[in-house]
Amino acid sequence: MNQNIENIVKCRDVSVYYGENKAINSVSIGIEKKSITAFIGPSGCGKSTFLRTINRMNDTIEHCKIEGSVIVDGQDIYDPSVDVVPLRAKVGMVFQKPNPFPKSIYENVAYGPRIHGLASSKSELDEIVEKALKGAGLWNEARDRLNESGTGLSGGQQQRLCIARTIAVEPQIILMDEPCSALDPIATSKIEDLMSELAKEYTIIIVTHSMQQAARVSQKTAYFHLGNLIEYGDTKEIFVRPKDTQTEAYISGKIG
Amino acid sequence: MAQTRTEKIVIDSLKARGKKERNFRLFGVSAIALAVIFLAILLVSIVSKGAPGFFQYYAIFEVELTRERLDPRGDMSDQSLFEGQAKKIINEAVLEFTGAKNRSEKKAARSLLSNGSDVRLVEFVKNNTDKLDTMQKIKFALDDDADSYFRGFIKKETPEKQRRLSDIEISYLDKMKKEGLISYEVSDYLFFGSASRNAEMAGIKGAFIGSMFTLAICFIISFPIGVATAVYLEEFAPKNKFTELIEININNLAAVPSVVFGILGLAIFINLFGMPRSIPLVGGMVLALMTLPTIIISSRAAIRAVPPSIRDGALGIGASPMQATFHHVVPLAIPGMLTGTIIGMAQALGETAPLLMIGMVAFIVDIPGSVTDPGTVLPVQIFMWADFAERMFIQKTSAAIIILLLFLMIMNGGAVWLRRKLERRW
Numbered sequence: 001m002n003q004n005i006e007n008i009v010k011c012r013d014v015s016v017y018y019g020e021n022k023a024i025n026s027v028s029i030g031i032e033k034k035s036i037t038a039f040i041g042p043s044g045c046g047k048s049t050f051l052r053t054i055n056r057m058n059d060t061i062e063h064c065k066i067e068g069s070v071i072v073d074g075q076d077i078y079d080p081s082v083d084v085v086p087l088r089a090k091v092g093m094v095f096q097k098p099n100p101f102p103k104s105i106y107e108n109v110a111y112g113p114r115i116h117g118l119a120s121s122k123s124e125l126d127e128i129v130e131k132a133l134k135g136a137g138l139w140n141e142a143r144d145r146l147n148e149s150g151t152g153l154s155g156g157q158q159q160r161l162c163i164a165r166t167i168a169v170e171p172q173i174i175l176m177d178e179p180c181s182a183l184d185p186i187a188t189s190k191i192e193d194l195m196s197e198l199a200k201e202y203t204i205i206i207v208t209h210s211m212q213q214a215a216r217v218s219q220k221t222a223y224f225h226l227g228n229l230i231e232y233g234d235t236k237e238i239f240v241r242p243k244d245t246q247t248e249a250y251i252s253g254k255i256g
Numbered sequence: 257m258a259q260t261r262t263e264k265i266v267i268d269s270l271k272a273r274g275k276k277e278r279n280f281r282l283f284g285v286s287a288i289a290l291a292v293i294f295l296a297i298l299l300v301s302i303v304s305k306g307a308p309g310f311f312q313y314y315a316i317f318e319v320e321l322t323r324e325r326l327d328p329r330g331d332m333s334d335q336s337l338f339e340g341q342a343k344k345i346i347n348e349a350v351l352e353f354t355g356a357k358n359r360s361e362k363k364a365a366r367s368l369l370s371n372g373s374d375v376r377l378v379e380f381v382k383n384n385t386d387k388l389d390t391m392q393k394i395k396f397a398l399d400d401d402a403d404s405y406f407r408g409f410i411k412k413e414t415p416e417k418q419r420r421l422s423d424i425e426i427s428y429l430d431k432m433k434k435e436g437l438i439s440y441e442v443s444d445y446l447f448f449g450s451a452s453r454n455a456e457m458a459g460i461k462g463a464f465i466g467s468m469f470t471l472a473i474c475f476i477i478s479f480p481i482g483v484a485t486a487v488y489l490e491e492f493a494p495k496n497k498f499t500e501l502i503e504i505n506i507n508n509l510a511a512v513p514s515v516v517f518g519i520l521g522l523a524i525f526i527n528l529f530g531m532p533r534s535i536p537l538v539g540g541m542v543l544a545l546m547t548l549p550t551i552i553i554s555s556r557a558a559i560r561a562v563p564p565s566i567r568d569g570a571l572g573i574g575a576s577p578m579q580a581t582f583h584h585v586v587p588l589a590i591p592g593m594l595t596g597t598i599i600g601m602a603q604a605l606g607e608t609a610p611l612l613m614i615g616m617v618a619f620i621v622d623i624p625g626s627v628t629d630p631g632t633v634l635p636v637q638i639f640m641w642a643d644f645a646e647r648m649f650i651q652k653t654s655a656a657i658i659i660l661l662l663f664l665m666i667m668n669g670g671a672v673w674l675r676r677k678l679e680r681r682w
Contacts, residue, residue, distance in 0.1 A: 093572035
């Protein structure tokens with residue numbers, strides 16, 4: 001592992017329980033800053049659950065218990081003194097199914113800056129919205145219809161709107177939970193291009209079912225199986241020379 | 257072409273399957289048809305019985321509005337008009353028309369017009385002071401027995417002893433009809449009158465306003481509390497045995513007979529807190545208790561129908577649970593909440609039993625001016641009228657039922673309209 005690159009997320013012995021059921025078993029991992037890390041693995045392997053521990057979205061789930069430490073940007077996010085609001089402003093999230101608010105495109109993007117009080121004036125807010133939409137590659141399509149409903153966009157546009165909504169808050173890390181699974185190949189490739197672009201500014205962690213997608217976009221890949229982190233390393237290494245037999249079986253299509 | 261075994265069995269069973277489906281469809285269609293027939297019978301019966309209740313018979317008499325007699329003090333004050341001789345002026349006009357001579361004839365003549373005719377004359381004078389000291393044709397309501405005669409409920413053929421009108425009275429009424437004094441018009445008493453023992457003067461205005469006040473109180477109390485409870489239980493309450501118990505109890509409360517809430521209101525609001533009886537404020541509070549479970553249950557269903565992805569989206573960019581709830585979940589759930597609320601209010605509008613318990617069945621002539629004035633409500637008014645013996649109250653009752661139904665339809669229409677208007681797709 002390259003030691004001179006800073007790890008912005010450091011997880012140590014993280015275990016997640018749903019009631020009695022252990023979903024994640026003592027995972028330790030470090031995520032590099034301003035890179036794309038992919039979590040891959042068969043369904044139910046816990047990769048989404050693990051992703052959601054990084055911005056404490058699991059808090060909303062009843063009976064979910066977390067052990068171990070997750071350090072984001074030098075702060076233990078499960079420390080009792082930590083408030084999830086600033087944490088989630090720092091660690092944004094894009095979901096599997098595009099979920100724009102049933103409001104105008106403008107309002108969708110402006111919502112985050114508004115609740116956090118990031119803009120002091122209307123013109124400043126306009127600038128933030130424009131910048132976020134540009135950053136998400138949606139500006140050209142949406143500039144003339146900012147007041148139209150966000151739900152009227154196509155699936156791919158909706159997902160980019162959700163990305164714009166996330167980056168409008170200027171987080172450091174963006175978690176993406178299978179962001180392309182509901183999209184067609186063309187929309188998917190747009191999102192993938194966008195991710196590579198965003199990785200210049202943000203740290204991106206993506207959960208994906210598609211190994212090709214992981215291979216295309218990510219610098220690092222982590223392979224999960226049954227709640228265990230089986231293998232973690234440079235994407236090229238993992239896909240060309242997997243060290244673990246389970247990883248190899250999954251990548252070559254024998255399981256999964 | 258050879259049939260496989262499966263094909264053969266399937267084809268053989270088709271007939272029986274088809275028959276089952278046809279039977280089920282037939283069953284469904286006949287159930288709906290039956291319901292529609294009953295509804296049609298109900299509507300036709302109510303409308304045909306109730307429509308005449310919107311009209312009543314009036315007699316037009318020309319009276320002289322002599323100023324000194326009507327307004328002895330000369331200042332047009334209520335007191336002065338009250339001391340005036342309005343009743344006498346009307347009686348003189350009737351006596352002159354009928355030519356009644358002896359005592360029994362005069363008595364008969366005086367009984368033909370409604371008891372409230374003098375009030376009507378005074379009202380006319382108040383609104384038309386410029387017409388004083390002139391002759392004016394004024395429309396007076398007929399007494400309810402006279403009204404029933406023209407409707408054909410009292411028949412000349414019936415022996416005099418067995419009917420409520422004497423031969424003399426009938427002959428006077430026939431004379432009025434012949435001379436063209438009688439008119440059949442939309443009843444102003446029905447809409448602008450309040451409770452009265454005189455059927456021809458009874459109206460729903462007092463009860464209608466009482467209903468409005470009661471519903472307003474009911475809404476003001478039950479909507480915020482109901483919605484807040486639903487939001488708390490769905491979004492914030494810890495899921496434990498205690499909240500489970502509360503949920504079960506709320507669901508059970510929805511099935512409690514309404515009269516029980518009346519007894520509760522009587523015990524708590526009136527006996528314990530010492531609030532006055534018969535007032536819309538207490539009525540509204542009792543109905544609010546009754547409506548709360550309905551509102552809570554429907555609001556919770558509305559909140560649950562909001563996709564969790566919307567909540568996640570808000571939380572994912574750092575909204576606090578409170579912000580996610582009130583910026584996104586509640587606005588999306590509002591149409592459903594309002595629908596449930598209006599259904600609950602419509603139920604409250606038609607409720608009689610709990611209001612009987614808190615004394616809103618009192619005979620109150622004055623129209624309530626505020627929520628703390630004694631009053632009654634439409635369904636209770638209907639209940640009271642249905643109990644009165646006079647023939648004319650049957651029509652009034654039916655007319656009031658139609659008005660109540662119209663009111664309900666308007667409320668339900670409002671619910672549909674609101675839902676359409678506020679509904680947003682996601």
